[in-house]
Amino acid sequence: MSRNNAGLTEDRIITEALRIIDGQGLRRLTMRRLGDALEVEAMAIYHHFPLGKEQLFDAIVAYVSDVARPAADEGGADGAGGEADSDGEEREPAAPDPRPWDERLRAWAADYRRALLAHAQALPLFIHRRPDTEAAMRSLEVLYAAFTEAGLAGADVVRAAAALDSYVTGAVVREVRAEGLPAQRPAALDGRFPHVTALREVRPDPEAVFTAGLDALLRALTAPAASA
DSSP, rough: OOOTOOOHHHHHHHHHHHHHHHHHGGGOOOHHHHHHHHOOOOOHHHHTTTTOOOHHHHHHHHHHTTTTTOGGGGGSGGGGTTOOOOTOOOOOOOOOOOHHHHHHHHHHHHHHHHHHHHHHGGGGTTTTTSSSHHHHHHHHHHHHHHHHHHHHTTHHHHHHHHHHHHHHHHHHHHHHHHHHEEEEEOOOOTTTHHHHTTTTTTOOOOHHHHHHHHHHHHHHHHHHHHHH
16 A cells, blocks of 8 residues: 555544554654554645644544544544534434433443543643543533433532543543552651551552442532432
């Protein structure tokens, strides 16, 4: 296949970029290295991302975080945050999810955690990018609808969705950090840290910790509605 005509799509570029990031780290992703992996000239990538690497990074964030993407869109370039069908027409809203509100929230949280962990090397990209893509709106719609169904309203819905998003993101960062490089000068566990020293051999399963925290958070967030 020619290095200048490889039938490139945004989806293929994004998934190959993620392969490089996952395997070699974010700093190793360059347009030339990506072109080599795709067997095209680097300039062919700019046809899809004319603003360069930062535009590609935006698409990667949208792609990874789009866990609420309708099943019909799976595998398509729209996973990178497209807003309309190929004919330019706005898509019909997805059919309502028949699952109870708490099951929908737990599924979203589990899917988002799984996606972030799968592409943990891309986590730095999420910090400075505003979540205003179509992918972000899909997730927000899932959270707002579920918390509304749980009995919350107005600002309480917005606060609950923000808390849940923060919990998942923070839990992933903590889990990834726990498997990271040790400090060059780790602290000695001695009498200054009696509780830490006593519990140093306790190693709870990360998924069990995540699920327990998620259950406690959902109970706390929806308690005002339950008591109203």
